[in-house]
Amino acid sequence: MEKRDQLYEGKAKVLFSTDDENCLIQYFKDDATAFNGVKKGTIADKGVLNNLISARLMFLLETVGIPVHFIKRLNDREQLVRRVEIVPVEVVVRNRVAGSMAKRLGIKEGVVLPRPVVEFYLKSDELDDPLITLDHIDVFNWASHEEVELMIEMAHRVNDVLLGYYANIGIHLVDYKLEFGRLNSDMDTLVLADEISPDSCRLWDMKTGKKLDKDRFRRDLGGVEEAYQEIVDRMGVSE
């Protein structure tokens, strides 16, 4: 697979074209941002760690039959992925109240939800990724009714896989963000895309409650690199 032009640079990743029009190379940076880019920094080796973590989780999800854009990890910072058109909504799955939900609804962080809650947010830096309803997605055509149904169904399946996986290594999966894409080779096929990493998840140690995710960066808690490394160590993933 030959790496060609840079197509897109986001906050944490860069995408390159390859000699296969349906495949891209996804490069993981160390750059970290929070609060929609207002806070910026770098986390040493974050790109390397997130590449390892996301590759493992995407592999597991594919194994249970959830279609993913991930094909394989190429090296320290790169993975080969299927080219997709990203659906312009972020899918957030919550098992416990934290972050924006705590603030929005005035509920204490940590409260366990009686069942997982799936929320949709519009992908828009300009609008600060607002919460949206299923009706909004429908009337503004951000995704089809079938795609929304599928995203909700996949989100619940992803949640079961990840809840079990993280429980096994002593971690509460509090909440996380998923992105989906339409395959370039077949726009009717929706797959899980982007990444699943401590950048996009809240992960709390089951015994101590210690945060092992990007909240350490957002909230200036220190020990950011160590937290990401701890996840990698518990997952037992490495070259």
Place this chain on the structure above:
Amino acid sequence: MEKRDQLYEGKAKVLFSTDDENCLIQYFKDDATAFNGVKKGTIADKGVLNNLISARLMFLLETVGIPVHFIKRLNDREQLVRRVEIVPVEVVVRNRVAGSMAKRLGIKEGVVLPRPVVEFYLKSDELDDPLITLDHIDVFNWASHEEVELMIEMAHRVNDVLLGYYANIGIHLVDYKLEFGRLNSDMDTLVLADEISPDSCRLWDMKTGKKLDKDRFRRDLGGVEEAYQEIVDRMGVSE
């Protein structure tokens, strides 16, 4: 019916008990607030006009079979209503994009929605009435699944009645807020409550686009009293 104690004073109305435990008197004030009470003022005779407007609309809705808390108008500023426990969510129905939807989703005010959209907001001054999803209502028990279904169904019926009614008098019904309550005499029965008035609706003249609602107060457009009076005149309601 004997008027007894003041039970509650809100931003625009006061509720009094009566000698019937299932009936209250709803008194309409001239006080106007906007932006969750940050902006305050009075609109001369607003209470009198809103009492007339809301009484007529509630009567029409009851006529088509939508249960309402409204019983009858008693005098200039008071109406007799069934006592209810207000469901802690506000139901917003939108036919065109305006106000918070325009801001939230970055869409121009006035855009006609392909179909009416029903949104739910948590009733909370402290949290500034945040937008919520159906899942939120369910997991936090703000209303039962059946109540939510019923509120959506009733909101769509209310919308058809009001759209037709306002079209007949040359007015675009842009959006509005509804509140529902559980009857004190039978908590399983949900009825439309509160009021429907230019305080809670966006009403635009069909020919000129002139705003005939509380946005004249919110946005300092002047002619607030005249706009409310214009609605009363077009509706042809009076003592």
